[in-house]
């Protein structure tokens with residue numbers, strides 16, 4: 672369960688940092704912030720830096736006592752970067768005074784490598800580069816993370832607690848693998864949306880009214896996703912469970928899984944995304 676769905680009365684997550692500054696409180700930053708506060712982050716030791724913070728963030732800051740764009744932001748135990756990646760260069764000089772020798776910097780800036788972050792923020796020692804995906808915005812994300820060598824065990828636990836507030840966290844030892852992870856979980860939600868889209872189109876081609884086909888495809892994809900989440904068995908085993916020999920599902924899967932079919936296409940698609948992620952990094 673993500674911390675976003677924790678009741679406010681739950682015990683505070685002891686691994687969360689004691690003070691935190693969030694830079695960029697948009698979709699992703701705002702979702703993480705909600706999770707951290709639900710997990711027990713002290714709002715009075717939380718600072719938001721976002722010159723054009725969305726109205727709901729302004730309301731939250733006023734209601735719960737978070738600092739919002741203070742003239743002299745504090746040096747916090749953790750600094751989370753969640754503005755647009757292209758904003759890093761312009762923001763770097765202003766961020767330098769917020770980074771102490773023991774500050775953990777967590778970046779979710781797509782494509783910004785540990786080297787980029789170190790170059791732009793020379794005062795930062797402990798850096799975690801993370802790659803969440805779109806469902807993180809509803810607390811159901813899958814995030815990949817990689818830590819610089821200066822990150823201590825305690826800081827890694829803090830980063831884990833921060834990122835887990837929006838879903839699953841997977842740690843990578845090799846930063847290069849973040850491109851592969853981006854190709855699977857980062858871009859993955861679009862593959863699933865495409866599945867719902869083309870299932871609906873196929874339903875129309877088979878004679879169903881368009882609005883009904885769209886509802887059926889959407890509900891089937893989300894319902895199957897929920898089953899996948901609630902059942903520990905592997906996806907392939909679940910697929911086999913619902914495939915009777917000689918039945919309708921087996922007939923469809925024989926088409927989808929033939930040479931050049933979905934498994935081959937997915938491998939090609941993920942490889943294309945992985946190569947693109949590598950080319951865009953920097």
Ligand SMILES: NC(=O)c1ccc[n+]([C@@H]2O[C@H](COP(=O)([O-])OP(=O)(O)OC[C@H]3O[C@@H](n4cnc5c(N)ncnc54)[C@H](OP(=O)(O)O)[C@@H]3O)[C@@H](O)[C@H]2O)c1
Pocket residue numbers: 694695696697698699700720721722723724725753754755756758761762779780781802803804805806857
């Ligand atoms: N959304 C995703 O699915 C996803 C997935 C993986 C990674 N990410 C990463 O998450 C980060 C945030 O994405 P998002 O979708 O949450 O974007 P977003 O909704 O546009 O949020 C970014 C926020 O940062 C603010 N901002 C811009 N420049 C700033 C600065 N210099 N200092 C402080 N705040 C600044 C923006 O304000 P303005 O609107 O006024 O510019 C906005 O409120 C990006 O780096 C992206 O690569 C997002």
